[in-house]
Amino acid sequence: MMFKQITIIGFGLIGSSLARAIQKHGLAEKIICGDVSQEVCNTVLSLKLANAALTDLAVSVKGSDLVILSVPVGKMGEVMEKIAPNLKEGAIVSDVGSVKKEVINQTQKHVPEGVHFIAGHPIAGTEFSGPEAGFAELFEDRWCILTPQDHTELKAVEKMTKFWEACGSNIEIMGPGHHDLVLGITSHLPHLIAYTIVGTANDLEDDIKSEVIKFSASGFRDFTRIAASDPTMWRDVFLNNKEAVLEILQRFSEDLTALQRAIRKQDGDYLYKSFAETRDIRSAIVDAGQADPEDMKLIKKTD
């Protein structure tokens, strides 16, 4: 067994998937669920995802070797403060938040002496939320980014690396600020844009809206999947990665304005050039093995 006892705080999609992965791969003798919702605790117990489920987060970490914070980014500091007094000497605390600099800022001051904190972010998810939505395979062949600080003990980094590898993930180590910039581009901006475009459609008159749904397969549908992601989680992401998001959003807006102007001025050459360049990135993603099964199916079909 890798750990004697693991506490997961927050049993949503990620937390509950992690519990299932731990069970599947036998990574702990005991799993404890800490979740402030009694309803979630009941569900966790009825699904047999943990040996115990407690709404008192402070109590839930007692005696655990590993504590994983799987709550929205805006709650990390508060939860860390609450559990700090009960953390076991030598325990590792990690998290799964989509923003790393602010999570470290918020939690750092509460980490007790003798406890190892190492921030992490599994790049995995679906548009579904809650403990029923999780599955053990969520992390398989996906990246997990760890963002240790200068003072983080190498042993803790190694242990968390082995843990995520056992869940099927590939590990990448980078600085928290760099993480927030890269994810700002690959994840936060795309989600913001998807939320916007689906929101724009949502504001249309009802008769047009029903047709938008009917003919959604023509492009719009691809945006609705990510725009169905958990609103609390994403509110906290944008509030806590403000600078990187606003910076990349500024670039995006400039590029969109340039295309808008080209459409207005009927500048076909500019449009063609812009649209031709973006194909290469898709090929690079397919080459990097990051394309999804649907694509692979289509590629096979056209062989």
Next chain:
Amino acid sequence: MMFKQITIIGFGLIGSSLARAIQKHGLAEKIICGDVSQEVCNTVLSLKLANAALTDLAVSVKGSDLVILSVPVGKMGEVMEKIAPNLKEGAIVSDVGSVKKEVINQTQKHVPEGVHFIAGHPIAGTEFSGPEAGFAELFEDRWCILTPQDHTELKAVEKMTKFWEACGSNIEIMGPGHHDLVLGITSHLPHLIAYTIVGTANDLEDDIKSEVIKFSASGFRDFTRIAASDPTMWRDVFLNNKEAVLEILQRFSEDLTALQRAIRKQDGDYLYKSFAETRDIRSAIVDAGQADPEDMKLIKKTD
């Protein structure tokens, strides 16, 4: 046999898929390919997608009961003018363009007396292009929109309805202007946004770009698929559906600016409210049976 001879002009993804569907369902005795590229004609013949393949478009329509224009929207008028003198009395001419008002404007004046023109748009496609990329099942369970004009003969509408139904499509009849508005929202704006965001990433420094590709599964990847679509086709769509696209783009930009301001001002309530509303549209799309197989798999997994 539904038709004695069908000419398809333009053997790209859509044209070649249509030829395969006609063959699969036995909808014509003969298929003629008209394509200005000798290379495409050679490929079509070697793939046995047509009985003859001609680079002279005017000749390719001789004796055909049905002619389908499957070229970029900006070429429709020119092609119609070229083939007009050779069209058979009583023949039907249709198209598959993503814009309908401008296609009708451009082609109308060239349609000879005794020939029935009815504009159409199969809502189907992949990010792949060319005659090798097509497959017979592309139109199955997908919508095909027909946009007849006031003077279009009912018999021609009925015949094209049966033709597309035989290819597996569901038919929707609407006015050309309404089509352009609905598709502006569901298809043209999403493609423009996807091209923009992938272009923004493409302009990043090389080291960041390689990480964007590596971690693309976190949201960005969903945009790259549609941003890999044919650049000529999409240039023409934006040049020919300018008004509807600029109108909906204006709404989108306003909505994005409001979210940007909320992030800057740390207005969590506004962000939460915006993100929570968009979930309903996704459910409506799933309920309408328009969600893709990947989603259904995930839904099953979480049952």
